Amino acid sequence: MEELAIVVPVYNEQEMIELFVREVNKKTENLEIKKIFYFVNDGSSDQTLPLLKKLARQNDNINYISFSRNFGKEAALLAGLQATKESLITVMDVDLQDPPELLVPMYHKLKEGYDAVGARRISRKGEALIVSLFSNLFYKIINKVSTTPIVEGARDFRLMTRQVVDSILELRESNRFSKGLFSWVGYEVIYLEYENHERSAGQTSWSFRQLLSYSIDGIINFSETPLNIATFVGFISFLASVLLSIFYLLKTLIFGDPVQGFPTLIVLILLLGGLQLLSLGIIGKYIAKIFLETKRRPNYIIKESNIKELD
Template sequence: MEKQTLSIIVPAYNEEETLALFVDEVNAQTLDLPLDKTFYFINDGSSDQTLDVIKSLSKKHSNIKYISFSRNFGKEAALLAGLRVATGDYVTVMDADLQDPPHMLNEMYAKILEGYDIVGTRRISRKDEPFIRSLFAKTFYKIINKISSTQMVDGARDYRLMTRQVVDSVLELPEHNRFSKGLFSWVGYDVTYLEYKNVERVAGKTSWSFWGLLHYSIDGIINFSDAPLSLATFIGLISFLISVLMSLFYTLKTLLWGEVVQGFPTLIILILMLGGLQLLSLGIIGKYLSKVFLETKQRPNYFIKEDNIEK
């Protein structure tokens, strides 16, 4: 019987310090894994020596493949490129900084043999992570799980082991604006999660800033829920009702008691309040329209400048 294969997809952006450590650690921790491994490094327009390091590693190891983008297209594009070229019976997605513990692949594979289609991982602690970042992450999962029919596990990572059938299903989703955590959940299948404590990077610095993560979270909410649009409608309705009640109140107050309404402060407050609510609602609607606009362009998610993958 032919030995089954594992494709390891590794998006890399300015990871020159971690790549060799990553390959050595994965190989050392998966010696007993009965799968032939192939690494797929996706160089996402790195500005350091990441591509040179990957090329050097590919000359030493025949099972190292790479794709290099023409510029930085983002992690979602890198994940998609990796999924498209991965040919393994099983596919995993890992970060090159070793925050995704390689030794867990053994346990993940054991779970796959039990009958699961996806074995994901989730962090149960955020030790050494900035408090504000942890707070926003927890808040994001609470919000998305209340307003979306696609449930996402708090602390879930992109790090997961999937069967070929799951990967093929994910690749059938044609949208340009991708949020992989949601897509992996949306396709369904039998899923289980393994828990682990937060692991620090082995070297280098993260490319994710707070604002980058916040923008990514907003994209996730918009891609998997229309609740913000309903909120904009609700805000508009409430504002209208408040304005009607205030009009009736001041009209009756003037007719019954003859009190003169102080117009300037009231007018300024109403203008600021209603103007702010209108801008908020327009901003929400505009965000959805921008997604539709990008989808209709049908631009490629990325361009490949060079690779060593056999066509």
């Protein structure tokens, strides 16, 4: 029987894990595949780990990996994918915002010859207005500045063949942005649309600040445009200062109308200083990414696992 690996990052999700397993099994009971769960505990401080251990003892198709601390969702996704060996792999959020019933049409689409089948939200009902606005803005910006297209509303939730996952795992960068990596590797991909699903229980661990930072990292990881903008801003500032200098010089020599120096000086200092700080900030962000990559630190540290190859 064909096997499906289900990779699920979890962080303080004690209320959702059992419900998630029940819903996945219920909504996919007609699929003739064996489901293998890979839960990755990302440094939870609640009862997530004890619950995973209990479920693993009771079910031979439930595996868990537990980190030594919180390393973030990207590290958890990577650890889960690296642990799998099945021919089909899916990545899902435990909060059931990734509807398990979509796995059925995803599986059938994969059998039609696609290499991966993704899920795409076509609405954001129930989501905070500011989050929706910035999410839409993010997709517009990144698809303008990046050569790697990212489908608007696309989730990490997707069903992939072993070949696609192996290609993703060949990308060894430390600063990972899975949506971009999934798109960068290519292959034949189709997206299934669905309406937004709210969390079934518990609270999200993602704050607006974290989402904003994650979006900025995504743009930087897949585009050099911010660096080009910094260069362009620097050139325009230099050109403007030269033109203004010529203008004020001619105005003084020809028309005998000297410009008051102090206000002009303050304005120019603030303008050029602000532009320089903006450019340095953009360049500094890229240098920080390079610095992190050169350290070659592991993406995560596994404290314990019931997978013998990893423990």
